[in-house]
Amino acid sequence: MFVLAHISDPHLAPLPRPHWSELMGKRATGFLNWHRKRRLIHRAEVLARVTADLQASTPDHITVTGDLVNISAAGEYAPARAWLESLGTSADVSLVPGNHDVYVRGASAHLRSHWGEFMRDDDIRNVGFPFLRRRGPLALIGLSSAVATAPFMATGRLGGEQIARLAQALDRCAREELFRVVLIHHPPVSSARRHFKRLVDGREFCAVLAQHGAELVLHGHDHVHSLVHLEGPQRPIPVVGAPSASQAPRPGHDPAGYNLCRIKGQAGAWSCEVRPRSCPRWRRHDRVQANIALATMSRTSGYFPLVLGLPAGARQFLTSAGNTLPNGLARRKSRAVHSGLSGSAAMPAWMRASSASESKRAFRLALIMNSVYCLACPVADYWHQRPYIQAVQNRCAASRSL
């Protein structure tokens, strides 16, 4: 029996401080997104626990289906290599990149220089993708669907040349009677909800699998345990997804985990059992800490009115500078004039506020209101999290007394 481990999307934390020149274009939105939300989801302590569990199960080989880093900053690749080396040597660990590993153009160079050995074909004369590694009865065929995309997009693409080479590799390995495992970051098919995160040429990929066959497809990207079957030439092909190896437990989301595939038999009579491993048992205060992270995250959305308030303040400032009424008041005033009720008698006193000093007063008021909101948010945050913090403190005190 051959035991193949499948781990994916570790999104290694913490995010090293990028150089300011790196925070251009898509990396800027990714950086903000990390600090606003993702750093609370992808936890180093969770990944450490999952990695330890994986190593304890002593698989014969480990596959990693991408998204090791977060925004492809130069400083992220070396720690990711150290993590790969903690799993095993490059002979025992196979890697395919994810969209976060090639977040922007030019990131592929980092990928090759730091992780190249983990993505190398058995025949070193073959460079690029797909790579082919033979391990025991297995043929591991690694694809790269990682391409740089526009902000807020996470689509993948294989390209015609890679798909054609995949077909050749599948045929060659079938002739060698190997158990063919295709590794890819993006799932071959996605729901309409994940249209902007799909594999763009998934249809072509599925057509090759339907014609040439494969015994197993392993992927990441969706951050959930999943199993679907694709059409194959003789029998359906199982397509197995793994969750993120670092995500903190959240309601409605799969906890961190990985898959263990136990493969035995021979060509024509293979048997493959996939056992999903979820994060080892959580102690109560771990769950509480995760709740704190989530509470903070939900409170972050409370800052939105502040953001809305700023343009209003800026408009007031511009209004005062030009000594004209704000848009809303101007419209109401002109409507009153056109209705024939002109002059001060037609308007209440507050509507006649057209002087620069009154506009400045309004601007100052907006500024004060925003400042009050700014100060109130952290207090509200603390108040909201207080029960959770209290529970953690109690738990810590209890564990000390044991």
Ligand SMILES: [Fe+2]
């Ligand atoms: Fe991911």
